[in-house]
Amino acid sequence: MNRARGRRLPRRIAQLLIGLFLYGIGIAFMIRGEIGAAPWDVLSQGIALHVPLSFGVITILTSVVVLVLWLPLRQRYGVGTVLNALLVGPSADVGLFLIPPGQVLWLRICFFVIGLLVLAAATGLYIGAHFGPGPRDGLMTGLHARTRRPIWIVRTGIEIVVVAVGWSLGGNVGIGTLAFALLVGPLCQYFMRIFAIRLPAKPQAASA
Template sequence: MRSLAGRRMLRRVPQLLIGLFLYGIGIAFIVRGMLGAAPWDVLTQGIATHLPLSFGTITIVVSGIVLLMWIPLRQKPGIGTVLNALLVGPAADVGFLMIPETDVLWLRVIFFAIGLTVLAAATGLYIGSHFGPGPRDGLMTGLHRVTGRPIWLVRTALEVLVVLVGWLLGGNVGLGTVAFALLVGPMCQFFMRVFEVRLPGERLTRPDGDLRPDTVAG
């Protein structure tokens, strides 16, 4: 009979990979909605208007730069961190191949809603696998630890900065960007509870069962 740790690993690895793939698909739906991208994707879009590279390739490059910023913060990446940096961008490119562009407003609203829901569910899967934070989340938590500033303040400052830079470069900022900022936290918290599946005899991550996310994968 497999040990509890072995059974848990068999669950966590597919959960991580499926979560990362769906995260990229969620990004693609949101971008195709053209109502305003998520903060870091606004930056990616802006860079993409100036470089002959795909959205996914730029996502990988930005993730690599963010990971370099972990070094002075003494953050330690996990295997999930590395796979996040490598897989989310290509998954988004796959999504762009499957999801058509459209000028129909109601369809764009549906695309955005689907994307936000898929991304939140993917975050629940990915974070629930416990293989390490995403590059952007690790930057946020590292700055929180070094500066002593609250998580919400660090996250807000980072996202305002990347949105501003992305917008100046030509990224799409709109009502969807605001809706994403307001809704993604509660939706991710819900899905983290949904996907924190326990095997028989396995304890919750925290003794009190509190699974409130301080961060969102990215």
């Protein structure tokens, strides 16, 4: 590790951990909005109706399953990948404990909007730290590399399957699910530009 990279390491670690914590809080706000959850959260909600486990624990287990699917795709894990799988679920449980359910409609809409913005900012934080993609992002990029299909087709296909399974299990699909699908990409791109940490080239790359 060169000296410039070493100086950035504390900020990168802090940004990663803050981003993962806020990601779970964003999920919790959107769920408490009760107008439709993000695709993978619809799946976790549906599973939670049938097993005696919390939403957060199910999110962890789902992430582990997704990481297993990385193996035939030959995707490489990063520190951020593993921490994403382990920390987002407990953070979401904390948010669900603190944010009251069953609010009036206007407040639930506010919860959803807050959650979407927090989740997008959190994505910019943890991806900008350069410690590896999240489990679901890696599945998307791995399938893209294997199938040679456009990234948007791969992502859309994954999320249609996930939403369909989650909805069949009782997960909350609604206007919020559609709003998430349309808005999360542009919002994440915006926050990634803000929070991306520029790293100097590795010595071998620089010499090459």
